[in-house]
Amino acid sequence: xxxxxxxxxxxxxxxxxxxxxxxxxxxxxxxxxxxxxxxxxxxxxxxxxxxxxxxxxxxxxxxxxxxxxxxxxxxxxxxxxxxxxxxxxxxxxxxxxxxxxxxxxxxxxxxxxxxxxxxxxxxxxxxxxxxxxxxxxxxxxxxxxxxxxxxxxxxxxxxxxxxxxxxxxxxxxxxxxxxxxxxxxxxxxxxxxxxxxxxxxxxxxxxxxxxxxxxxxxxxxxxxxxxxxxxxxxxxxxxxxxxxxxxxxxxxxxxxxxxxxxxxxxxxxxxxxxxxxxxxxxxxxxxxxxxxxxxxxxxxxxxxxxxxxxxxxxxxxxxxxxxxxxxxxxxxxxxxxxxxxxxxxxxxxxxxxxxxxxxxxxxxxxxxxxxxxxxxxxxxxxxxxxxxxxxxxxxxxxxxxxxxxxxxxxxxxxxxxxxxxxxxxxxx
Numbered sequence: 001x002x003x004x005x006x007x008x009x010x011x012x013x014x015x016x017x018x019x020x021x022x023x024x025x026x027x028x029x030x031x032x033x034x035x036x037x038x039x040x041x042x043x044x045x046x047x048x049x050x051x052x053x054x055x056x057x058x059x060x061x062x063x064x065x066x067x068x069x070x071x072x073x074x075x076x077x078x079x080x081x082x083x084x085x086x087x088x089x090x091x092x093x094x095x096x097x098x099x100x101x102x103x104x105x106x107x108x109x110x111x112x113x114x115x116x117x118x119x120x121x122x123x124x125x126x127x128x129x130x131x132x133x134x135x136x137x138x139x140x141x142x143x144x145x146x147x148x149x150x151x152x153x154x155x156x157x158x159x160x161x162x163x164x165x166x167x168x169x170x171x172x173x174x175x176x177x178x179x180x181x182x183x184x185x186x187x188x189x190x191x192x193x194x195x196x197x198x199x200x201x202x203x204x205x206x207x208x209x210x211x212x213x214x215x216x217x218x219x220x221x222x223x224x225x226x227x228x229x230x231x232x233x234x235x236x237x238x239x240x241x242x243x244x245x246x247x248x249x250x251x252x253x254x255x256x257x258x259x260x261x262x263x264x265x266x267x268x269x270x271x272x273x274x275x276x277x278x279x280x281x282x283x284x285x286x287x288x289x290x291x292x293x294x295x296x297x298x299x300x301x302x303x304x305x306x307x308x309x310x311x312x313x314x315x316x317x318x319x320x321x322x323x324x325x326x327x328x329x330x331x332x333x334x335x336x337x338x339x340x341x342x343x344x345x346x347x348x349x350x351x352x353x354x355x356x357x358x359x360x361x362x363x364x365x366x367x368x369x370x371x372x373x374x375x376x377x378x379x380x381x382x383x384x385x386x387x388x389x390x391x392x393x394x395x396x397x398x399x400x401x402x403x404x405x406x407x408x409x410x411x412x413x414x415x416x417x418x419x420x421x422x423x424x425x426x427x428x
Contacts, residue, residue: 011421302333
């Protein structure tokens with residue numbers, strides 16, 4: 001390597017680059033395996049434009065061009081344009097509401113010429129940059145409620161617009177930014193409250209409302225009894241206890257039923273009820289059942305590459321996108337699946353390591369945002385394919401077929417690499 005080449009690649013974190021390339025290559029191989037049929041002429045079809053794996057190769061080439069452009073860009077560009085990018089992302093999301101295209105039940109696609117993409121994917125990147133910009137600002141005091149509400153709004157506003165596009169899965173990913181806020185000082189009690197909210201929702205779905213009301217009343221009475229001395233000293237404690245009691249009762253009696261009848265779609269409600277064992281709808285469970293059959297059929301060592309039958313013969317729907325993990329599980333078995341997930345775990349730990357060595361708050365916040373986004377995608381997608389979460393349509397990072405997803409994750413990773421290369425600078 002000559003001096004000019006050495007200078008060009010100086011500061012790049014090669015472990016992240018290697019893990020990124022490994023996942024993309026596994027993704028292309030898995031998409032090929034999902035589309036491969038026994039009588040196909042591999043060499044004749046390998047670059048056929050109608051094949052998803054060919055399109056993914058093209059998207060990968062475009063992604064590498066974007067990666068090169070990002071690497072040659074000054075790091076200060078990303079701090080200077082973070083807020084502008086965020087506003088641009090919101091405008092794209094609003095544009096989708098007006099002129100977007102319906103694809104597989106979601107109104108979340110824009111079509112420009114023969115090219116279609118999901119702005120909801122790109123806006124994750126914009127939101128991450130804007131959050132990093134805000135939290136690294138000298139004027140931001142994250143110990144103040146106002147600053148926390150502004151930071152939360154940066155994540156929740158695009159999530160709300162995406163929900164209006166019937167793209168609930170991608171909207172959920174925006175809650176990953178609360179993990180970033182927790183790292184930057186958001187009180188742990190808020191995470192406890194969020195977990196309690198999840199418990200309340202599950203209780204409202206699984207337990208009879210009359211029984212729940214009795215449980216809340218008994219628990220509240222016991223808390224008041226055992227806190228009677230503190231209540232005598234400070235009357236406001238009684239108001240807080242009764243307030244929590246009233247909120248829990250209203251939440252399970254009215255808010256949850258309203259959400260399940262007026263906010264969520266019928267098919268989303270059915271999927272959640274099936275997951276919780278309240279309904280046994282063959283149509284609602286078909287995707288998950290076929291997914292679990294495919295993964296289970298791989299056994300410990302797998303059937304071998306291109307030898308899977310469940311995925312090869314189209315038993316698993318969306319096997320190149322949302323259910324791409326089934327191909328890995330069937331072809332390479334439990335052993336291969338563990339190694340595959342280990343690559344993701346290694347990538348996440350490496351990103352966290354990179355985050356913690358930064359002098360700049362901007363880069364640290366951005367890095368934790370990248371790790372949180374990847375973690376949410378990974379956790380929800382894998383849980384979905386093995387029946388632990390309802391099918392909500394969310395891709396596996398860098399592996400699932402899709403140009404919007406691949407380019408977005410490529411930009412997320414390479415902006416991080418660009419910022420990390422200048423880690424001795426303090427970016428704001």
